[in-house]
Amino acid sequence: MDKTTKAAPALSPENTRETLIREALRLFGDKGFDGASTREIADAAGTNVASIAYHFGGKSGLHRACGEAVAKMLANASGQTAAPHEALPISSEQLRLRISDILKRMAAFLFSSPQSDLAVPFILREMAHPGEAFEAIYSGMMEPVHKRLCVLWAGATGGDPESDEVKLTVFSMIGQLLYFRIGARAVSRRLGRETFSEQDITAIRNVIESNISARLNIAAKGDA
Amino acid sequence: MDKTTKAAPALSPENTRETLIREALRLFGDKGFDGASTREIADAAGTNVASIAYHFGGKSGLHRACGEAVAKMLANASGQTAAPHEALPISSEQLRLRISDILKRMAAFLFSSPQSDLAVPFILREMAHPGEAFEAIYSGMMEPVHKRLCVLWAGATGGDPESDEVKLTVFSMIGQLLYFRIGARAVSRRLGRETFSEQDITAIRNVIESNISARLNIAAKGDA
């Protein structure tokens, strides 16, 4: 029973760098930038404090590297949702399928991806206290995905893709999904569980699916 | 130009306690528990570090006191929404009005209450890293309000108030509201503004209102 858990010793020489990033992502996400000490991170990575300065120039350099790693993870996840040269589907029904498909993939990343367990807490802290990492995440990932959803949503409902109403409506759909991740402790507790089961995640997806579908029906009637 | 801004000097002797709590709430919310130093808090409150130990026994005692203060704020805000001996409205229309009324009050607290500027960031940090403060906030405020909304929702749609489906649907409605607060930086930036205007807040409320109404229509048709 050590007081510091050496979770993942860096076996290969060149892997020290990525092991440090992985453990830093975990500890920054868990305790925040100020809460996680460099000694703690180094111990968890199975190396020493000096290696942080050597590889990243210091603690803030390590944090920067974590931001870049997260941005890369997100780029991969969103790259699957946004084919570069895709043609916009024409029919309203196709647009609706496309929208719920994107949100399904987001849900899969948020709840079922092993990477997200590292990335999500880190991102959430960045959102609460935006720094340069937030910049990279926002403009690299959040805005492109949101913009794309706005185009699809406006196509399905007949509104203006860049209107505040469409932007906010799309945010409300993304928001309810993210909340289940952010407020997971409160939600799972209210359900009487310690953590989400696979069934819970399916139920969450169904609820969001219903919400989107309900809202699209109204919007299609109300607009244009 | 001091490096530490003495925001609120404690003039009255007994007010030192509450001034410390107020400034600690602000700094804990802004920088987190580890990020905010006791010297910084004491300076902001116009007093000295030793007074924190004297009044609260130490830094963690001050944090505990902040949690209690937030729970009290929330109890006041939710006390307005939940009259103790209220009779349940009978008609489905009345139930729906009651639901959107509660969410409107939550929105008012989240976006327009001067107290919420202190309380919300603190709560969000607690949600990300639940401790004993989260316990007080959850069982004192979150669960009662959620439970009450579930009863209203189930009444309006004909479902079981304690079913997972109703619980999750209600969370999705609360979640989209909270997200506009949590992700405010991302949202306002996407709207092209530095911060939310009064019009933005009205627009957000309208979007959520539409979502709730759309979902209630579907649920009423689909269930029972």
Added chain:
DNA sequence: GTCTATAAACAGATAGAC
């Protein structure tokens, strides 16, 4: 009750052996 001064532990950064 409020303050100054200080103690003891801790942080991040760095020098230098290997």
Added chain:
DNA sequence: GTCTATCTGTTTATAGAC
């Protein structure tokens, strides 16, 4: 590249004057 040892500043907590 990796490590130990150490430097310098800051942290919380506390002792004691007033």
